[in-house]
Amino acid sequence: MLTIRETPRVPPEHPLGRRDLFTYPGPGRVKISAVIITYNEARNIRRTLSRLYWCDEIVILDSFSTDDTVDICREFGCRVYFKHFEGYGAQKRHAVTLAKNDWVLCLDADEVLSEALIVEIDQEFQRGPAFSGYQFPMNLVFLGREFRYGKESRRYFLRLFRKTRGRFNEAKVHERIELRGDTGKMKNALQHFSYDNLGHWIAKMDRYSTLGAEEAVKRGKCKSVFALFLSVPYYFLRYYFMERNFLNGLEGFYWAVLCSYYHFIKYAKIRELHARPPRFTIS
Numbered sequence: 045m046l047t048i049r050e051t052p053r054v055p056p057e058h059p060l061g062r063r064d065l066f067t068y069p070g071p072g073r074v075k076i077s078a079v080i081i082t083y084n085e086a087r088n089i090r091r092t093l094s095r096l097y098w099c100d101e102i103v104i105l106d107s108f109s110t111d112d113t114v115d116i117c118r119e120f121g122c123r124v125y126f127k128h129f130e131g132y133g134a135q136k137r138h139a140v141t142l143a144k145n146d147w148v149l150c151l152d153a154d155e156v157l158s159e160a161l162i163v164e165i166d167q168e169f170q171r172g173p174a175f176s177g178y179q180f181p182m183n184l185v186f187l188g189r190e191f192r193y194g195k196e197s198r199r200y201f202l203r204l205f206r207k208t209r210g211r212f213n214e215a216k217v218h219e220r221i222e223l224r225g226d227t228g229k230m231k232n233a234l235q236h237f238s239y240d241n242l243g244h245w246i247a248k249m250d251r252y253s254t255l256g257a258e259e260a261v262k263r264g265k266c267k268s269v270f271a272l273f274l275s276v277p278y279y280f281l282r283y284y285f286m287e288r289n290f291l292n293g294l295e296g297f298y299w300a301v302l303c304s305y306y307h308f309i310k311y312a313k314i315r316e317l318h319a320r321p322p323r324f325t326i327s
Contacts, residue, residue, distance in 0.1 A: 074147055074169050074172075074173060075100040075144075075145040075147065076099050076100055076145060076147045076148070076149055076169075076204070077099065077100060077101045077102075077103055077143035077144060077145040077147065077148050077149070078096045078099040078101070078102045078103065078148075078149045078150075078151065079102075079103045079105070079136075079139045079140055079142070079143050079148050079149065079150045079151075080092070080102070080103070080104055080105075080139070080150075080151055080152070080153055081104075081105045081106075081107070081132075081135045081136055081139050081152075081153070082104055082105070082106045082107070082109060082113050082117070082153050083106065083107040083108075083109050083113075083129060084109045084110060084111045084113060085109070085111075085113045085153035085154070086109075086111040086112040086113045086116060087240055088153050088154040088237060089113055089116050089117065089153050090116050091156055091237065092151060092153055092154065092155060092156050093116070093117070093120045093122070095156055095157040095158075095159075095162065096120075096149075096157070098162060098166070099149060100144075100145060101123060101143070101144060101145070102117075102120060102121070102122040102123070103122065103123050103125070103139060103142045103143050104117045104122045104123065104124045104125065105125050105126075105127055105135060105138060105139035105142065106124060106125070106126050106127075107126070107127065107128060107129040107135070108126055108128070123142070125139075125142055131214065131215065131216035131217070131219075131255070132215065132216060132217055132218075132219045132255075133212050133213050133214040133215040133216065133219035134212075134214045134216075136150060136212045136219060137211055137212040137213075137214065140207050140211065140212065141207075143207065146206050146207055146208050147173070147204065147205070147206055147207075148204070148205060148206070148207045149203060149204045150203055150204075150205075150212075150221075151203060151234075152236075154236060154237045154238050155182070155203075155234055155235070155236055155237075156234070156235045156236075156237060157234055158232055158233055158234065158235060160232035160233075161180065161230060161232035161233065161234060163232075164230050164231060164232050165178075165204070165230070168228075168230075173228075174228060175225065175226045175227055175228035176205060176206050176209040176210065176223055176224065176225025176226060176227065177202050177204060177205030177206065177209070177210060177221070177223045177225070177227045177228070178202070178203070178204040178205070178227065178228045178229070178230055179200040179201060179202050179203070179227055179228070179229045179230065180200065180201060180203050180204070180230050180232075180233070180234040181198045181199065181200055181229075181230070181231070181232070181233045181234065182198075182199050182200070182201055182233060182234045182235070182236050183196070183197045183198065183233050183234070183235055183236065184196035184197065184236045184238060184299075185235050185236060185237045185238075186238070186239060186295050186298075186299055187239075187241070187242075187295045187298065188295075189292065189293060189295040190235065191289075191292050191295075191296070191299075192291075192292070193288045193289065193291035193292055193296070194283075194287040194288045194289040194291070194292060194296065194299075195283075195287040195289075196236075196289075196299070198233070200229060201234075202220070202221045202223065202227060203234065205221060205223055206225075209223060209224050209225050210222055210223035210224060210225075215259060216255045216258060216259050217252055217255035217256050217259060218256070218259075242298075242302075245302060249302070249305075249306050249309065250309075252306070253306060253309045253310040253313055254313060256310050257310050257313035257314045257316075257317055258317065260310075260314050261314060261317045261318065265314065266314060266315070266318055267311040267314050267315055271311060272308065272311045272312060272315065275304065275307045275308045275311050276304045276305065276307075276308050277304075278304075279300075279303060279304035279307045279308075280300050280301060280304040283299065283300035283303045283304060284296070284297065284300035
């Protein structure tokens with residue numbers, strides 16, 4: 045593992061001037077480390093880091109990016125480490141161990157805290173955190189629209205927790221934090237800028253569907269031809285009508301179509317993995 049030389053953590057002046065947050069005195073002040081895993085996130089990372097000016101440190105675990113990700117992180121004084129990617133769960137688990145503080149804010153590189161959420165966190169920690177972790181509501185921002193309806197709006201995700209009370213599992217995809225203790229919920233939202241355009245969605249879908257199929261096969265799951273055939277109409281109806289994405293305009297329609305396609309591709313890849321002939325070794 046390599047470490048990039050640290051630079052003094054002097055982030056750009058915050059445009060809203062809220063540098064007064066998390067400055068209350070006292071030896072009992074809770075310090076928070078922000079932790080992010082990255083790979084070629086130059087398009088997103090500056091926006092995310094600009095809302096972490098209040099954190100005591102920012103730890104980046106990079107999978108050897110080939111774009112400007114690392115240079116941007118150095119601008120913000122992040123501590124940057126490198127590690128080959130072995131799945132989202134394992135990568136995030138290792139990243140959390142690099143944090144100096146017990147309280148860890150673990151974000152994806154395309155997740156951005158709202159100013160209202162930052163103020164809410166500040167107020168909660170001034171009183172003293174009453175839980176082992178905190179969930180944030182998250183709204184998807186897709187093709188320029190912030191989703192206010194459906195499953196991709198106001199979904200709660202555990203993002204802030206004590207690393208001595210929880211850790212990530214080792215799932216390759218759809219990883220989660222296994223926490224010991226009670227969890228609180230914040231009211232203000234986190235924005236998820238997951239996809240820049242349709243091409244970015246397709247590239248990301250290909251990677252996620254492969255990891256999801258491998259995980260499913262590892263657990264012994266298989267999909268029938270009948271399930272494959274019904275996957276597109278079933279998931280379109282589910283995403284568009286049952287989850288109310290029709291209220292999210294044309295972008296909601298795009299989302300329902302694309303998500304149904306994701307499930308079809310994942311099911312097809314599961315069948316493909318099961319159909320591969322066993323490898324024989326000639327001795």
